[in-house]
Amino acid sequence: MPKNMMLIRVLFASVIVMSIAGPVKPAEAKPPLKFAIMRQEHRNEYVQFETVIEALDITSGMTILDIGSGPGYASFLFAEELRGSGKVFATDIREDFVNYISDEAKRRGLTNLFSVAVKAEGLDNFYGKHQYDLVFLSNVYHCFDNRIEYFSKLRGFLKQKARLVIVLYNQVPVFSVDDFSNADGLVDNLSRETDDNPFYKNLSAGTKKLLGDHAKGDEIERALVDDFNRMLVDPRFYKGFYSDSYFRKNLFTVPEREFANWLLMTLEEDGVLEKPADQLSAKALRTVMKLNRLFFMKKLGGYLAGGGMGAYIPAGDANRHTSKYVMLRELDAAGYEYSSEINLSPYFDAVIMVPKTP
């Protein structure tokens, strides 16, 4: 058969196959390995894996589990810290990460590091094959479904005095004009208010004037953002109206009230509510912001877009990251108790949980 005739036949056959089978679907997009490695190195500037691992007092012979290890930044450090003793298991649902870790472990001569691909749903059967001294989860907690069940089961595979170390994102975003989903509605609402309303009362004189003039657009929006960000970090903003029974009883749902109480307790214990914002530690400031943010979301939430702010609403995964409070409640239900925490940067904390004693 002449060559070009053959080509025509092949083309024709391909068209028939495609029309029967339908167009070939592109593979699901996921960040390539190279990018994931770079991203983990970047994340380390904030998570500071070295700092966490140093603080964890790793002793030789331990069995360590790094769940959702990604390309293994922390797993390599754990394996090095054990100096050839013990075992480190790095698990992930991505085969390419798991393969990379095992190749890299060989290259670095880390004979105590093992990487395992696990299923995405529920606790993989692999976990039950060992008993662990330390389980490490960095930026993974929010990835699981049915977390109470997952961590209850995992608890059965922990040695006595084992620790569960959970690194999680703890940033509280400040407001920007992009947060307004209905800026005009917000302006209308606030311009009808008086000093009885704490949100109105705390606005600057300039903003109040703009509201009085029924201003619309950029100028009033920027003025509100400035005022809101000032209120967000103000330890005293929340104090006055928390004691108001209306806010206590009617504004919040029960879990939100628990969350507010929990934040408030922390702040009161540390005397934070009596201090001006510029005298607060970064950690205390974040707690203040979470507390104040709850009020913003409840009072003005209808005019604000979700973007990043839902992260501290106890309803859970409104956004990508789960709040520490949600995690603590879930792990309590799964049989763990809070032990301590390491404040890593303005963005991340490592919370250390231990199994409750029966």
Ligand SMILES: C[S@@+](CC[C@H](N)C(=O)[O-])C[C@H]1O[C@@H](n2cnc3c(N)ncnc32)[C@H](O)[C@@H]1O
């Ligand atoms: C945001 S990355 C964090 C990676 C690494 N721990 C870090 O802090 O850099 C989340 C990782 O968890 C993995 N993952 C998601 N669901 C998982 C599951 N059910 N079991 C194990 N790993 C999971 C993802 O593939 C991803 O590598």
